Amino acid sequence: MSAPAPSPLAIVDAEPLPRQEEVLSETALAFVAALHRRFTPRRDELLARRAERRAEIARTSTLDFLLETAAIRADDSWQVAPAPPALEDRRVEITGPTDRKMTINALNSGAKVWLADFEDASAPTWENVVTGQLSLIDAYTRSIDFTDERTGKTYALRPDEELATVVMRPRGWHLDERHLTDADGTPVPGALVDFGLYFFHNAKRLLDLGKGPYFYLPKTESHLEARLWNDVFVFAQDYLGIPQGTVRATVLIETITAAYEMEEILYELRDHASGLNAGRWDYLFSIVKNFRDGGPRFVLPDRNAVTMTAPFMRAYTELLVRTCHKRGAHAIGGMAAFIPSRRDQEVNKVAFEKVKADKDREANDGFDGSWVAHPDLVPIAMESFDRVLGDRPNQKDRLREDVDVKAEDLIAIDSLDARPTYAGLVNAVQVGIRYIEAWLRGLGAVAIFNLMEDAATAEISRSQIWQWINAGVVLDNGERVTAELARKVAAGELADIRAEVGEEAFAAGNWQQAHDLLLKVALDEDYADFLTLPAYEQLKG
Secondary structure, eight states, X not given: OOXXXXXXXXXXXXXXXXXXXXXXXXHHHHHHHHHHHHHHHHHHHHHHHHHHHHHHHHHHOOOOOOSTTHHHHHOTTOOOOOOOGGGSOOSEEEEEEOSHHHHHHHHTSSOSEEEEESSTTSOOOHHXXXXXXXXXXXXXXXXXXXXXXXXXXXXXXXXXXXXOEEEEEOOOTTOEEEEEEOTTSOXXXXXXXXXXXXXXXXXXXXXXTTOXXXXXXXXXXXXXXXXXXHHHHHHHHHHHTOOTTOOEEEEEEOSHHHHTTHHHHHHHTTTTEEEEEEOHHHHHHHHHHHTTTSOGGGOOOOGGGOOTTSHHHHHHHHHHHHHHHHTTXXXXXXXXXXXXXXXXXXXXXXXXXXXXXXXXHHHHHTOSEEEESSGGGHHHHHHHHHHHHTTOSOOTTOOOTTOOOOGGGGGOGGGSOOOOOHHHHHXXXXXXXXXXXXXXXXXXXXXXXXXXXXXXXXXXXXHHHHHHHHTTOBOTTSOBOOHHHHHHHHHHHHHHHHHHHOHHHHHHTTHHHHHHHHHHHHHOSSOOSOTHHHHHHHOOO
16 A cells, blocks of 8 residues: 555534544545545546536437447447456345445345445435445444334344345535545545545455455446546555456446447446446436426426336337446346335235336346345345346346447437326425435435435436426426426425424424425526535535
């Protein structure tokens, strides 16, 4: 390891936390500072490039595969690095935040992989950022346990061989960590904080356990952003003196621009690439964001009407499987977000059938695995993939050479025979207010109406309200979506919540604040790139 310089990073406006010195040691912060000095300027350039590309899409209302990288796509000789043994079989992956209870339950869930989430399923309070790192350190040293104060139930890890492999997801490039700043007062990107602390504390420990530092990369918009991550990995491995190629990264293809650069993204990360994932809600959010002024043909119907069988979604997933298998990478399917009800078995029965159909489709289409949000869904997804895979760890040998996706297929939004409804508007408002209120309390993954919602679903909710207003959409009941209608629905939802939770709980919560923030990001003429940016300004802790 190179000798660390004293860290110029300062912890600002943060209450001291128990055991934080274990995470925020001088040597760990020196490593994060080195990442920040070297890579934040490039991060800033790439964020500016996002804005330029968005302006170009606004001008042309189209996207295409890149001319300048055609040679990479045409070259059939390159492959990503072979998967390490711990990532060969990824048939079921469970997702969730890194609080102690979730850490134990996810590792014990029977899933092959746990996506340990510092991003959309975690509100970035300082406590969540630091204690989430402690949860993972304690898990790897088998010193983690948890007792539920309310029920008295205790939680402990199963034997090592029964635990899921951890793939950690840091924050996206656009988010800063306000509590960690350099000498100039500039905040460190949250992605480098999350990655840096986790890698520094756990990379060697994971190698000793026969695994490695594995990552999910969120919100990637171009192969140049993947190149930046690759350079981060190379630097980090050199810094700690561990072999190049130890890191493995799976990239979420959850932006419409990244869908046109799948091969290039794998190419940039090829020594560290593990696969691609089809992230449904953020993908829809990205379509709305990028084509929000593209006219009626880009208007999405109710979010729940946009299933993975929609023609433009099918083009996206089929292209993803073909791309991954052509290059020797895993193709990981989307989220089953259903949360089983302890009281309504009929709701469960219908939902389980939908989950099964979704996972059967993915397995039959060639995916090597898929996501679930709850341990009760692990056996359902496992059965779907077991039926197709049998004893094989994956089906990367299924090349899907029958797939031929054209550039226009990925943005053929009007190929879907569905239109926005009044019920869809109400649902968007309901989910938006209820999720934002919980997020402002520090909760990133929230069960709402039997679905596990995270920041991605809140983004699609507020984006659809914005899009429908600005496109002058007429709903199924004949009403035109206007700012006034959105305010009326939001006021009604706020009144319903007050009646539902009672005056005391309503006053103790962040309900009015959440209502106001949703309307701000849904009604402002100047569309906020990410809901979490203005929300972070209001997040306490």
